[in-house]
Amino acid sequence: MSKQTMGQVVRDRRERLGLTQRDLASMVGVQASHIAYIEGGNRRPSLALLARLSDALSLDSHRLFLLLHPDAEQFLDRRSEPPKRESRDAAWREFISNRALLRRNGVTNRELKILRQVSLLRRVKCSRHFMFVLNSIRQAAAEVDEIF
Numbered sequence: 001m002s003k004q005t006m007g008q009v010v011r012d013r014r015e016r017l018g019l020t021q022r023d024l025a026s027m028v029g030v031q032a033s034h035i036a037y038i039e040g041g042n043r044r045p046s047l048a049l050l051a052r053l054s055d056a057l058s059l060d061s062h063r064l065f066l067l068l069h070p071d072a073e074q075f076l077d078r079r080s081e082p083p084k085r086e087s088r089d090a091a092w093r094e095f096i097s098n099r100a101l102l103r104r105n106g107v108t109n110r111e112l113k114i115l116r117q118v119s120l121l122r123r124v125k126c127s128r129h130f131m132f133v134l135n136s137i138r139q140a141a142a143e144v145d146e147i148f
Contacts, residue, residue, distance in 0.1 A: 006067035011039040013057040028052040044068060047120045092119035095127035105131060 014024050014035075021039070022032040028049060037043035038053075045053060050068065054061035066073050096102070096112065107115075114137065115130050124130060 004067070005041055006064055007039040007041045009059065009064065009067060010035075010053060010057065013059055014039075017057065024053075024056060027056040047117070051120050089119065091124050091127045091129070092116070095130045098127065101131070105134070107134065111137075 010024075014021070019027075020032075021035040025032040025035045028035075029052065030049065034043065038045055045068070047065075050064055051061055053059070054064055092115075095115070101107075102112075111134055115134060118124060118130070118133055124133070
């Protein structure tokens, strides 16, 4: 018996939920042909799309990631449990909803895009840690600018 692929898992769950490729595509913000390519193993979704697929299909994002990148398993801490579904985005939601903090620190849309990518790692447990990450990025960028 062959090992299941990420595309097969997505297809099986989509079909079990009675969704068409077009339905799922609409839910995650891509074209239906993109879903077909993913299910067929012809395309690999970005981390952001992988997270949206996981949410839309109520699949474990950790499992999908490992199906997509099986060689990454050796780098993951097997002792830690994946975050609970309902709280995994809580820090991100709290951070972006704090408009006063964002305004006070001059957080740009570009910086929010970068921090959203960080949030997809599902390891940020507290909203104020996003400011730590952002300030680290800003400091590194300033040091690079000084060099050039």
